[in-house]
Amino acid sequence: MQVKINGIETRYVLSNEGGGPWLTFVHQLGGDLSVWDQLAGYFRDEYTVLRYDLRGHGKTAVSSDPFSIADLSRDLAELLDALGAPTTHLxxxxMGGMIAQQFALDHPSRVDTLTVADTTAGTPPEGRAIWDQRAAAARNEGMAPLVPATLSRWLTPDFQAAHPEAVEQIRDVLTHTLPEGYAMACEALRDFDLRGKLGTIRCPTLxxxxRHDTGTLPAATQAIADAIQGAQFELLxxxxxxxxxxxHRFAxxxxxxxxKPV
Structure with missing residues:
Protein backbone atom coordinates (compact mmCIF):
# COMPACT_ATOMS: atom_id res chain seq x y z
CA MET A 1 0.00 0.00 0.00
CA GLN A 2 1.04 3.60 -0.56
CA VAL A 3 0.65 6.71 1.61
CA LYS A 4 2.14 10.19 1.24
CA ILE A 5 4.56 10.87 4.10
CA ASN A 6 6.20 14.29 4.35
CA GLY A 7 5.32 14.79 0.69
CA ILE A 8 6.86 11.47 -0.41
CA GLU A 9 4.86 8.53 -1.75
CA THR A 10 5.80 5.74 0.64
CA ARG A 11 5.16 1.99 0.34
CA TYR A 12 4.28 -0.02 3.42
CA VAL A 13 2.94 -3.46 4.28
CA LEU A 14 0.82 -4.05 7.36
CA SER A 15 0.24 -7.57 8.68
CA ASN A 16 -2.18 -7.52 11.58
CA GLU A 17 -3.70 -10.98 11.71
CA GLY A 18 -3.10 -11.05 15.45
CA GLY A 19 -4.24 -7.50 16.10
CA GLY A 20 -1.67 -7.27 18.88
CA PRO A 21 0.86 -4.58 19.78
CA TRP A 22 2.64 -2.79 16.93
CA LEU A 23 6.00 -4.15 15.80
CA THR A 24 7.84 -2.08 13.18
CA PHE A 25 10.82 -3.27 11.11
CA VAL A 26 13.18 -0.78 9.39
CA HIS A 27 15.49 -2.04 6.63
CA GLN A 28 19.10 -1.40 5.65
CA LEU A 29 20.73 0.92 3.10
CA GLY A 30 20.12 -0.57 -0.35
CA GLY A 31 17.30 -2.77 0.89
CA ASP A 32 13.54 -2.66 1.05
CA LEU A 33 10.74 -4.05 3.18
CA SER A 34 11.03 -7.50 1.59
CA VAL A 35 14.17 -8.24 3.62
CA TRP A 36 11.84 -8.72 6.60
CA ASP A 37 9.45 -11.18 4.90
CA GLN A 38 10.44 -14.19 6.95
CA LEU A 39 10.60 -12.40 10.29
CA ALA A 40 7.27 -10.69 9.66
CA GLY A 41 5.82 -14.17 9.18
CA TYR A 42 7.08 -15.24 12.58
CA PHE A 43 5.39 -12.38 14.42
CA ARG A 44 2.25 -11.46 12.52
CA ASP A 45 -0.06 -13.77 14.52
CA GLU A 46 0.70 -11.98 17.79
CA TYR A 47 1.62 -8.48 16.63
CA THR A 48 0.53 -5.80 14.20
CA VAL A 49 3.64 -5.93 11.99
CA LEU A 50 4.63 -2.88 9.94
CA ARG A 51 7.29 -2.79 7.26
CA TYR A 52 7.97 0.08 4.87
CA ASP A 53 10.42 1.31 2.23
CA LEU A 54 12.65 4.22 3.18
CA ARG A 55 13.01 7.27 0.94
CA GLY A 56 14.51 6.37 -2.42
CA HIS A 57 14.35 2.64 -1.69
CA GLY A 58 12.03 -0.06 -2.99
CA LYS A 59 8.82 1.55 -4.18
CA THR A 60 9.11 4.72 -2.09
CA ALA A 61 9.86 7.86 -4.09
CA VAL A 62 13.20 9.63 -4.04
CA SER A 63 13.38 12.75 -1.91
CA SER A 64 13.62 16.02 -3.86
CA ASP A 65 16.00 17.43 -1.24
CA PRO A 66 18.88 16.09 0.83
CA PHE A 67 17.81 14.53 4.12
CA SER A 68 19.21 13.44 7.46
CA ILE A 69 18.58 10.46 9.71
CA ALA A 70 16.44 12.84 11.77
CA ASP A 71 14.28 13.40 8.68
CA LEU A 72 13.88 9.63 8.32
CA SER A 73 12.83 9.50 11.96
CA ARG A 74 10.16 12.09 11.19
CA ASP A 75 9.01 9.98 8.24
CA LEU A 76 8.47 7.06 10.60
CA ALA A 77 6.57 9.23 13.07
CA GLU A 78 4.25 10.49 10.34
CA LEU A 79 3.73 6.98 8.99
CA LEU A 80 2.74 5.73 12.43
CA ASP A 81 0.40 8.71 12.78
CA ALA A 82 -1.19 7.96 9.41
CA LEU A 83 -1.79 4.35 10.41
CA GLY A 84 -3.08 5.15 13.87
CA ALA A 85 -0.23 3.57 15.84
CA PRO A 86 0.35 5.39 19.15
CA THR A 87 3.37 3.28 20.11
CA THR A 88 5.43 0.44 18.62
CA HIS A 89 8.12 -2.08 19.33
CA LEU A 90 10.87 -0.93 16.96
CA MET A 95 20.76 2.13 8.57
CA GLY A 96 17.40 1.07 9.99
CA GLY A 97 19.08 0.74 13.37
CA MET A 98 20.31 4.31 13.14
CA ILE A 99 16.80 5.50 12.34
CA ALA A 100 15.48 3.45 15.28
CA GLN A 101 17.96 5.05 17.69
CA GLN A 102 17.06 8.51 16.40
CA PHE A 103 13.36 7.76 16.74
CA ALA A 104 13.82 6.52 20.31
CA LEU A 105 15.47 9.85 21.16
CA ASP A 106 12.97 11.97 19.24
CA HIS A 107 9.83 10.14 20.39
CA PRO A 108 10.63 8.28 23.62
CA SER A 109 6.99 7.88 24.62
CA ARG A 110 6.20 6.05 21.37
CA VAL A 111 8.81 3.27 21.64
CA ASP A 112 7.76 0.22 23.65
CA THR A 113 11.08 -1.55 23.07
CA LEU A 114 14.11 -0.83 20.88
CA THR A 115 16.02 -3.51 18.95
CA VAL A 116 19.00 -2.55 16.80
CA ALA A 117 21.16 -4.88 14.73
CA ASP A 118 24.50 -4.47 12.95
CA THR A 119 24.54 -0.74 13.44
CA THR A 120 26.43 2.12 15.04
CA ALA A 121 25.58 5.26 16.97
CA GLY A 122 27.66 7.53 14.77
CA THR A 123 30.11 7.85 11.90
CA PRO A 124 33.57 8.85 13.16
CA PRO A 125 35.46 11.55 11.24
CA GLU A 126 37.74 8.98 9.63
CA GLY A 127 34.72 7.08 8.29
CA ARG A 128 32.99 9.98 6.55
CA ALA A 129 34.98 9.73 3.31
CA ILE A 130 33.75 6.23 2.52
CA TRP A 131 30.15 7.45 2.44
CA ASP A 132 31.09 10.24 0.05
CA GLN A 133 32.84 7.66 -2.13
CA ARG A 134 29.84 5.34 -2.21
CA ALA A 135 27.47 8.21 -2.96
CA ALA A 136 29.67 9.36 -5.84
CA ALA A 137 30.01 5.81 -7.17
CA ALA A 138 26.24 5.33 -7.22
CA ARG A 139 25.64 8.62 -9.00
CA ASN A 140 28.44 8.19 -11.52
CA GLU A 141 28.35 4.46 -12.24
CA GLY A 142 24.98 3.18 -11.03
CA MET A 143 24.39 0.45 -8.50
CA ALA A 144 25.77 -2.60 -10.33
CA PRO A 145 29.48 -2.01 -9.51
CA LEU A 146 28.65 -1.69 -5.82
CA VAL A 147 26.80 -4.99 -5.56
CA PRO A 148 29.59 -7.63 -5.28
CA ALA A 149 31.49 -5.93 -2.46
CA THR A 150 28.26 -5.07 -0.65
CA LEU A 151 27.00 -8.65 -0.69
CA SER A 152 30.36 -9.90 0.57
CA ARG A 153 30.00 -7.58 3.58
CA TRP A 154 26.35 -8.40 4.15
CA LEU A 155 26.37 -12.21 4.06
CA THR A 156 28.94 -14.90 4.84
CA PRO A 157 30.12 -17.21 2.04
CA ASP A 158 28.47 -20.17 3.79
CA PHE A 159 25.08 -18.47 3.83
CA GLN A 160 25.41 -17.39 0.21
CA ALA A 161 26.18 -20.97 -0.83
CA ALA A 162 23.38 -22.49 1.25
CA HIS A 163 20.62 -19.98 0.44
CA PRO A 164 21.01 -18.82 -3.18
CA GLU A 165 17.35 -17.81 -3.53
CA ALA A 166 17.47 -15.52 -0.50
CA VAL A 167 20.73 -14.02 -1.74
CA GLU A 168 19.26 -13.44 -5.19
CA GLN A 169 16.32 -11.50 -3.75
CA ILE A 170 18.64 -9.29 -1.68
CA ARG A 171 20.91 -8.78 -4.71
CA ASP A 172 17.98 -7.85 -6.92
CA VAL A 173 16.69 -5.24 -4.48
CA LEU A 174 20.15 -3.72 -4.07
CA THR A 175 20.76 -3.66 -7.83
CA HIS A 176 17.47 -1.90 -8.50
CA THR A 177 17.77 0.67 -5.71
CA LEU A 178 17.64 4.12 -7.31
CA PRO A 179 21.20 5.51 -7.38
CA GLU A 180 20.12 8.96 -6.17
CA GLY A 181 18.14 7.47 -3.30
CA TYR A 182 21.14 5.38 -2.29
CA ALA A 183 23.51 8.35 -2.60
CA MET A 184 21.33 10.64 -0.50
CA ALA A 185 21.09 7.95 2.17
CA CYS A 186 24.89 7.57 2.16
CA GLU A 187 25.20 11.28 2.85
CA ALA A 188 22.71 11.00 5.72
CA LEU A 189 24.79 8.19 7.22
CA ARG A 190 27.96 10.24 6.78
CA ASP A 191 26.55 12.98 9.01
CA PHE A 192 24.91 10.75 11.64
CA ASP A 193 26.17 10.91 15.23
CA LEU A 194 24.19 10.20 18.40
CA ARG A 195 27.05 8.87 20.47
CA GLY A 196 26.75 11.55 23.13
CA LYS A 197 22.98 11.13 23.51
CA LEU A 198 22.33 7.41 23.88
CA GLY A 199 22.45 7.56 27.67
CA THR A 200 19.09 9.31 27.67
CA ILE A 201 17.29 6.35 26.08
CA ARG A 202 15.22 4.63 28.76
CA CYS A 203 13.19 2.00 26.89
CA PRO A 204 14.16 -1.69 27.05
CA THR A 205 16.87 -2.17 24.41
CA LEU A 206 18.35 -5.17 22.61
CA ARG A 211 30.48 -11.98 14.54
CA HIS A 212 31.71 -11.77 10.93
CA ASP A 213 30.48 -8.24 10.21
CA THR A 214 33.35 -6.31 8.64
CA GLY A 215 31.25 -3.28 7.67
CA THR A 216 29.99 -2.47 11.16
CA LEU A 217 32.20 -4.20 13.68
CA PRO A 218 30.33 -5.93 16.52
CA ALA A 219 32.08 -3.64 18.98
CA ALA A 220 30.24 -0.67 17.48
CA THR A 221 26.88 -2.32 18.11
CA GLN A 222 27.93 -3.44 21.57
CA ALA A 223 28.86 0.18 22.34
CA ILE A 224 25.20 1.10 21.87
CA ALA A 225 24.17 -1.45 24.48
CA ASP A 226 26.92 -0.25 26.79
CA ALA A 227 25.64 3.33 26.55
CA ILE A 228 21.97 2.52 27.31
CA GLN A 229 21.17 1.55 30.87
CA GLY A 230 20.04 -2.06 31.15
CA ALA A 231 20.48 -2.82 27.45
CA GLN A 232 21.23 -6.37 26.31
CA PHE A 233 23.85 -7.31 23.69
CA GLU A 234 23.85 -10.55 21.70
CA LEU A 235 26.34 -11.78 19.10
CA LEU A 236 25.20 -13.99 16.23
CA HIS A 248 15.59 -18.34 13.53
CA ARG A 249 18.04 -17.35 16.26
CA PHE A 250 17.16 -13.67 15.87
CA ALA A 251 13.44 -14.44 16.03
CA LYS A 260 5.28 -12.59 24.19
CA PRO A 261 5.10 -15.94 22.42
CA VAL A 262 5.25 -15.88 18.64
Missing amino acids: VGMS AVGG DAAHLAPIEQS ALLETFLG
Missing part, protein backbone atom coordinates in the same frame (compact mmCIF):
# COMPACT_ATOMS: atom_id res chain seq x y z
CA VAL A 91 13.44 -3.10 15.14
CA GLY A 92 16.08 -1.59 12.86
CA MET A 93 18.99 -3.17 10.99
CA SER A 94 22.06 -1.26 9.80
CA ALA A 207 21.46 -4.78 20.43
CA VAL A 208 22.54 -7.59 18.10
CA GLY A 209 25.83 -7.86 16.23
CA GLY A 210 27.25 -10.21 13.63
CA ASP A 237 27.32 -16.16 13.91
CA ALA A 238 26.66 -13.99 10.87
CA ALA A 239 27.90 -11.06 8.82
CA HIS A 240 26.19 -7.66 8.43
CA LEU A 241 22.62 -8.84 7.89
CA ALA A 242 22.60 -10.95 11.04
CA PRO A 243 18.80 -10.95 11.53
CA ILE A 244 18.44 -12.39 8.03
CA GLU A 245 21.35 -14.80 8.04
CA GLN A 246 20.42 -16.13 11.49
CA SER A 247 16.68 -15.52 11.23
CA ALA A 252 13.98 -16.42 19.24
CA LEU A 253 15.98 -13.57 20.78
CA LEU A 254 13.35 -11.04 19.77
CA GLU A 255 10.49 -13.24 20.99
CA THR A 256 12.09 -13.54 24.41
CA PHE A 257 12.94 -9.86 24.53
CA LEU A 258 9.43 -8.78 23.63
CA GLY A 259 8.08 -11.11 26.30
